[in-house]
Amino acid sequence: MNYMCKNIDELRAMLDRKAVTSDLLFQEAIERAKQYQEAYNAFVTIIEEKKEQDATSILSGIPYALKDNISTKGILTTSSSNILKNYMPIYNATVYQKLESAGAVLMGKTVLDELAMGGTGTTGHTGIVKNPWDSSRQIGGSSAGSAAAVALGIVPFAIGSDTGDSIRKPAAFGGIVGYKPTYGRISRYGLFAFASSLDHVGCFARNVKDVAYVINIIKGEDPYDMTSLPDDNKNYVDTLENEIKERKLFYIKEAFENYETSEDLEFKETINQFFKTVEKVKELGFIVEEVSFPKELLSAIYPTYMAISCAEATSNNANLTGIPFGVRGEGNSIHDVMMDARTKGFSELIKRRFVLGSYILQKENQEKLFHNARRVRRMIVDKMNELFEHYDGMLMPASGGIAPIFGEKTDQLSDRYLILENHLAIANFGGFPSITIPSGFVNDMPIAVNLTGRQFEDDVVLNMAYKIEEITDCKDQIAKGGK
Amino acid sequence: MPTKEQLKEYAGKLMFDMKEEEYDTLQKEFDVILKQMEFIEKIEGIEKVKPMTFPIEIGHAHFRKDEQKNTLATNDALKNAAMVEQNQVRVPKVVEE
Numbered sequence: 001m002n003y004m005c006k007n008i009d010e011l012r013a014m015l016d017r018k019a020v021t022s023d024l025l026f027q028e029a030i031e032r033a034k035q036y037q038e039a040y041n042a043f044v045t046i047i048e049e050k051k052e053q054d055a056t057s058i059l060s061g062i063p064y065a066l067k068d069n070i071s072t073k074g075i076l077t078t079s080s081s082n083i084l085k086n087y088m089p090i091y092n093a094t095v096y097q098k099l100e101s102a103g104a105v106l107m108g109k110t111v112l113d114e115l116a117m118g119g120t121g122t123t124g125h126t127g128i129v130k131n132p133w134d135s136s137r138q139i140g141g142s143s144a145g146s147a148a149a150v151a152l153g154i155v156p157f158a159i160g161s162d163t164g165d166s167i168r169k170p171a172a173f174g175g176i177v178g179y180k181p182t183y184g185r186i187s188r189y190g191l192f193a194f195a196s197s198l199d200h201v202g203c204f205a206r207n208v209k210d211v212a213y214v215i216n217i218i219k220g221e222d223p224y225d226m227t228s229l230p231d232d233n234k235n236y237v238d239t240l241e242n243e244i245k246e247r248k249l250f251y252i253k254e255a256f257e258n259y260e261t262s263e264d265l266e267f268k269e270t271i272n273q274f275f276k277t278v279e280k281v282k283e284l285g286f287i288v289e290e291v292s293f294p295k296e297l298l299s300a301i302y303p304t305y306m307a308i309s310c311a312e313a314t315s316n317n318a319n320l321t322g323i324p325f326g327v328r329g330e331g332n333s334i335h336d337v338m339m340d341a342r343t344k345g346f347s348e349l350i351k352r353r354f355v356l357g358s359y360i361l362q363k364e365n366q367e368k369l370f371h372n373a374r375r376v377r378r379m380i381v382d383k384m385n386e387l388f389e390h391y392d393g394m395l396m397p398a399s400g401g402i403a404p405i406f407g408e409k410t411d412q413l414s415d416r417y418l419i420l421e422n423h424l425a426i427a428n429f430g431g432f433p434s435i436t437i438p439s440g441f442v443n444d445m446p447i448a449v450n451l452t453g454r455q456f457e458d459d460v461v462l463n464m465a466y467k468i469e470e471i472t473d474c475k476d477q478i479a480k481g482g483k
Numbered sequence: 484m485p486t487k488e489q490l491k492e493y494a495g496k497l498m499f500d501m502k503e504e505e506y507d508t509l510q511k512e513f514d515v516i517l518k519q520m521e522f523i524e525k526i527e528g529i530e531k532v533k534p535m536t537f538p539i540e541i542g543h544a545h546f547r548k549d550e551q552k553n554t555l556a557t558n559d560a561l562k563n564a565a566m567v568e569q570n571q572v573r574v575p576k577v578v579e580e
Contacts, residue, residue: 090559183538197537223547227537296526303519314497321498324572325563334574335498342499351494351501352509356516358493359485372523374534379526381535412515418522431538455539 004029005153005478008062008210015061022061022105026050029063029107032154032482040130040139040481042148044068045076045109053103058213060103065149065158068109069116070201071190072096079192080112080124083326083345093190094222095159095201102217107155110145114350116161116194117313118142119169122406123349131173132479133445137403140170143204147174150204152482157205157214163194164305165424167202168436168450172398175438175446175477177469178204179211181458183431184229186215187222195312196227198305198428206476208437208466212236215458232456239459240466245285247464249395249451250387251278252293255419266401267416269442274397277439277449280471281395286464288395291387299415300376302422304429307373310357317354320345381430385454393453393464396423398436402445427452433461438474446474484513 003011003025014020033046045068053060066072069079071089078084096106111124121129121144129144131137132151139148143160147170150158160167162180171178180202191201203214220231259271278288322328322341329340346354360369387394400420404410410417427434434452441447451468453461469475485493487506490513494501501509523529557570566573 087563090555090562227539227541229539296522299522300526303516303523306516307520307523323564323574324560328565332575334577337575338498339500342497343501346499348501348505348508351499351505352512354497354499355490355493355501355509356513358497359490359513362493368524369520371534372529374536375529375532376523376526378532378535379529381538413518418519429535429538 002153004032004063004155005482006156007207007476008058008156008205008213011062011156012058023050025061026063026105026107029155032152033108033149036132036152036154036482039135040132040148040152041127042110042129042145042152042154043108044078044080044111044124044126044145047075047107050105053100053105055101055103057102057217059099059217061105063105063107063155064099065108065110065146065155066096066106067112067143067146067158067160069112069161069192070096070159071192072106072109075109077109078125079115080126081114081345081350082125082347083320083322083341085125086327087325091190094187094224095218096190098218099159104217108149110143110149110158112144113142114347115192115313115317116142116163116166117350117353119165121170123347125347128406131403132481133175133403135481137405137445138173140173140403142166143170146204147171147176147178150174150176150206151479153478154482157203157210159201159203161191162200162202162428163198163309164422164428167204168398168424168434171204171436172438172448172450173403173446175448175474175479176204176206177208177211177435177437178202179215179435179462180427180433181215181219182229182433182456184227185219185433185458187220187225187228189222189224193316195309196316197312198309200428206478208435208462208469209237209240211435212240212462232458234459236459236462239463242463244464244467246287247393248287248289248391249281249393250289250291250391251395252298252423253290254293254295254298255396255423257415264401266442270397270399270401270447273440273442273447274449277472278395281468284467284471289391293383297376297380297383298419298423301380301425302418304373304376304380305422305425306356307360307369308377310353311360311370312357314354314357314361377429380426384426384430384432388454392460393451396450398424398448398450402442402447424450431455433458435461435465437465437469437472438477439472440474484510484517
């Protein structure tokens with residue numbers, strides 16, 4: 001029996017009527033994880049022994065996976081970096097603690113791009129993560145293993161983190177749902193910080209209702225995280241069926257300029273399908289309109305993200321010295337020991353990003369690069385908030401195409417790259433709730449739409465996403481590799 | 484465009500080193516990144532905008548109550564250190580003779 005391909009409602013019903021036990025589900029989850037490990041490499045750690053629990057909740061007894069940058073007491077947590085390859089946390093992250101208290105069963109820690117800095121799933125210290133729809137392609141990152149584990153039907157849900165698009169992009173490439181809530185909605189205590197002003201905890205599942213179940217459990221204020229929000233005391237599952245007629249959505253005109261004449265057929269087909277989805281969304285009762293967004297702001301999303309995230313990352317990762325924890329370096333002085341630990345412990349890509357962060361923070365560059373990036377951030381967020389005065393959400397393709405083939409070159413100065421491959425970071429700039437929903441296929445690979453809403457309106461975004469999911473025919477899908 | 488020497492200096496400030504060929508790759512990367520950064524500079528009226536730090540404006544600071552709480556136990560704090568002596572993390576001698 002293939003239980004792990006079922007959704008949370010189905011698993012809950014089977015557990016409650018004792019048609020299956022939690023032990024059996026756990027067993028199946030780790031067997032499937034091992035079966036697919038060599039081909040896709042979703043896990044850093046597969047947990048062999050099930051921890052007994054006696055809590056009762058919608059998630060009790062159901063296995064799930066956590067990204068390996070989330071602290072789990074007594075369970076190896078590496079952040080997929082050599083410098084932390086031996087790190088055994090001595091405290092639990094709040095998100096893990098909440099899932100433990102709800103009786104959900106952790107079955108593994110998933111591979112990420114090293115220290116969550118990357119979008120390809122190729123930089124983790126235990127190897128690359130492959131796409132379960134086509135192993136010659138990326139699943140995307142940084143929450144690569146969590147996305148693969150859900151797409152493969154190893155677990156019904158997994159936890160990730162999202163600083164620029166690290167949940168919502170791999171969800172799109174994996175044909176599953178990925179959600180990043182309002183900034184502060186979920187505590188980040190125990191999440192290894194990458195860029196604190198952009199970092200969010202969120203989750204993957206194979207349908208919107210399952211996402212709502214999980215977020216209900218893990219949201220709420222946390223005295224250990226000063227940026228966490230007071231709980232909105234809303235049950236996101238209860239509002240999924242709310243009426244959406246007259247809800248207004250927009251898409252950005254400048255993102256699709258000249259797509260009809262493009263020679264890139266995958267790109268063209270992805271956008272054609274997006275517009276077909278828009279028509280179906282209108283048939284549901286939504287009003288969807290095209291709006292104009294200043295092109296110079298759209299082109300500045302990626303450099304703004306890079307400037308802010310790399311600058312914050314250099315500071316956040318200064319604690320990785322190999323002395324109080326992590327892999328100890330060699331040398332005759334503290335300086336040499338730290339230099340050796342960091343030189344050997346970080347991969348080349350991480351070092352390049354740190355040097356960029358350092359460059360941006362040099363006194364002579366701060367005003368031009370760092371502060372100006374923070375100014376652009378405000379301009380983009382202000383423009384979004386202006387649009388949100390008239391619209392309930394922004395509907396866009398999650399990417400301009402399908403998952404890239406490993407080694408594929410991209411023109412990083414093209415409009416398509418700068419806008420369509422990076423607009424998801426807008427939701428991190430403004431802390432807006434944002435969800436990716438699979439919407440169809442191009443060349444047998446999944447494509448997706450992304451819906452981003454107003455700050456604090458997680459219930460509205462999930463409600464609208466739930467309705468849009470109805471017309472996609474992609475609900476509860478399992479990747480080809482997991483069948 | 485930063486020189487290779489400058490890049491080495493920045494890496495040194497961050498307490499790591501890179502291989503020569505990695506600095507070459509980094510210089511090529513800077514070429515693209517600085518072109519992307521130009522998109523930021525081109526934005527009109529940018530100088531009048533207040534830089535944004537956090538997505539949610541925090542009107543007041545939250546202070547914890549001044550209550551004594553359990554702190555990390557010594558044995559927990561030392562669990563991940565590679566070298567420990569007399570309940571402390573051991574490092575190379577700091578004071579030179």
